[in-house]
Amino acid sequence: MSSRLVIMHLPPSTTSRLTISLLKIYRGPIIHSMSHSAAEFCKIVTIIVSHGIIEEIRDSDLEPCPGDTKIVAKEGEFLMPGFVDTHTHACQFSNLGIVIHDSGEGHELLDWLSKVTFPTEEKFSDINVAKKVYAAVVKNLLAFGTTTCCYYGTLHLDATKILVDEVKKSGQRAFVGKCNMDKNATYPAYVEKDAATSIDETKKLIEYIRSVNPDTKVDAIITPRFALSCSTDLLTGLGKLAGKYSPPVRIQTHISENKAEIRQTLAQFPECQSYSAVYDKFGLLREGTILAHGCWLDDEELKLIQSRKSCISHCPTSNLNLRSGIARVSEMLHRNIEVGLGTDVSGGFAPSILTEIRHANMASKALELSLLQSSVVPRPSLSIKQLLYLATLGGAKVCGLGKVGNFKKGNYFDALLVSVRADAGNPAVWWEDLEDLEKRLERFFFCGNERNIKKVWVQGNCVKGEANY
Numbered sequence: 187m188s189s190r191l192v193i194m195h196l197p198p199s200t201t202s203r204l205t206i207s208l209l210k211i212y213r214g215p216i217i218h219s220m221s222h223s224a225a226e227f228c229k230i231v232t233i234i235v236s237h238g239i240i241e242e243i244r245d246s247d248l249e250p251c252p253g254d255t256k257i258v259a260k261e262g263e264f265l266m267p268g269f270v271d272t273h274t275h276a277c278q279f280s281n282l283g284i285v286i287h288d289s290g291e292g293h294e295l296l297d298w299l300s301k302v303t304f305p306t307e308e309k310f311s312d313i314n315v316a317k318k319v320y321a322a323v324v325k326n327l328l329a330f331g332t333t334t335c336c337y338y339g340t341l342h343l344d345a346t347k348i349l350v351d352e353v354k355k356s357g358q359r360a361f362v363g364k365c366n367m368d369k370n371a372t373y374p375a376y377v378e379k380d381a382a383t384s385i386d387e388t389k390k391l392i393e394y395i396r397s398v399n400p401d402t403k404v405d406a407i408i409t410p411r412f413a414l415s416c417s418t419d420l421l422t423g424l425g426k427l428a429g430k431y432s433p434p435v436r437i438q439t440h441i442s443e444n445k446a447e448i449r450q451t452l453a454q455f456p457e458c459q460s461y462s463a464v465y466d467k468f469g470l471l472r473e474g475t476i477l478a479h480g481c482w483l484d485d486e487e488l489k490l491i492q493s494r495k496s497c498i499s500h501c502p503t504s505n506l507n508l509r510s511g512i513a514r515v516s517e518m519l520h521r522n523i524e525v526g527l528g529t530d531v532s533g534g535f536a537p538s539i540l541t542e543i544r545h546a547n548m549a550s551k552a553l554e555l556s557l558l559q560s561s562v563v564p565r566p567s568l569s570i571k572q573l574l575y576l577a578t579l580g581g582a583k584v585c586g587l588g589k590v591g592n593f594k595k596g597n598y599f600d601a602l603l604v605s606v607r608a609d610a611g612n613p614a615v616w617w618e619d620l621e622d623l624e625k626r627l628e629r630f631f632f633c634g635n636e637r638n639i640k641k642v643w644v645q646g647n648c649v650k651g652e653a654n655y
């Protein structure tokens with residue numbers, strides 16, 4: 187029973203009012219994921235939230251008391267869980283949407299990193315650049331409905347601390363990593379001195395996040411850029427570091443994104459059978475590891491990743507934009523590998539999980555068709571329920587967040603109020619016919635934009651839109 191039901195019978199004294207004012211009441215349709223094959227579409231429910239946690243979900247309404255907040259969805263609106271971005275580079279937002287297609291020539295990954303990305307990231311040696319960029323990055327992502335985000339910073343400890351501060355100020359749930367990179371400086375000004383310095387600064391960031399003004403919504407993440415940019419000493423040290431903390435620190439890196447990258451990685455580690463085996467050798471393939479891309483992972487590697495309980499961040503916009511490849515997401519889900527979506531800015535050109543949903547849909551269809559052409563029987567392309575899962579609950583699982591990703595008693599209220607009404611800028615007219623919630627979700631996914639996201643809450647705190655409605 188909700189504590190509110192007890193409170194309601196108390197006289198309206200100051201004490202009871204104080205307690206009552208902790209309740210936030212949301213009434214309207216909800217759409218959320220139960221698993222990668224099941225979702226719930228509820229016409230109308232009441233969600234009662236206290237201290238940011240869902241206390242009760244019920245069919246009947248609840249009248250607010252003075253001091254309560256109550257939000258009632260209008261026609262054409264619904265509530266859904268907040269988006270989870272399992273992989274983005276906060277330090278690349280100034281390159282968003284540009285410099286991949288230089289003078290008509292398309293860059294691919296390795297060339298793009300050394301010519302475009304590393305020079306931009308190097309600028310964060312100046313903390314004023316970090317101050318200017320990071321506040322805007324976090325604000326933008328919240329406006330696009332990203333309630334949880336896994337961030338890459340640059341190699342610089344001080345700049346990455348600024349990213350941590352901005353995330354904490356904003357109220358977003360996040361993992362923040364200082365990138366590690368001590369080898370193969372293809373842009374010579376951008377590389378760390380040695381493995382020891384890189385590991386030491388990583389420890390300092392972990393301690394800064396966990397000990398200085400700790401925020402339970404923000405944690406550190408160990409961030410070796412990718413195998414190619416790390417010495418064996420660095421990979422060994424980072425593999426050991428993760429397990430030294432309690433709770434263990436999560437790990438994020440890139441894997442099997444681009445053919446040339448894979449070739450060079452296997453040449454750098456000739457003793458390893460596969461790209462995945464490289465990370466496994468250094469203790470980096472473990473529960474709590476987020477592997478971005480995985481476009482070219484073969485069945486043996488998927489088996490290994492699944493057995494180690496590592497997870498995949500699927501970044502379809504980046505994968506297509508950098509001409510990297512198409513990840514076999516249906517196959518990964520079939521093998522019970524946890525998968526979420528990642529914007530991978532600025533390989534990806536939008537800070538928007540909605541954009542990833544669309545490209546995940548298109549990429550899975552392109553893959554299915556190409557396999558049909560080669561006479562392989564493909565797994566079916568992604569369904570709307572799977573897309574919802576990847577964007578919310580799947581992402582939360584990738585981040586190891588057990589109380590985020592859907593609406594359940596005891597979960598944190600990380601949510602979006604979505605409107606597909608014409609007055610929210612949705613180009614489709616006749617929203618009145620959208621009684622069917624699955625169609626409403628489809629319309630949001632495939633022809634909506636961030637203007638359709640009217641409000642955003644993280645752990646019950648309104649971080650976009652007005653707190654009252």
Ligand SMILES: Nc1nc2[nH]cnc2c(=O)[nH]1
Binds near residue numbers: 411530
């Ligand atoms: N897309 C992408 N892949 C990478 N692999 C190593 N670094 C990067 C990066 O910054 N972006």
Ligand SMILES: [Zn+2]
Binds near residue numbers: 273274275533
């Ligand atoms: Zn990336």
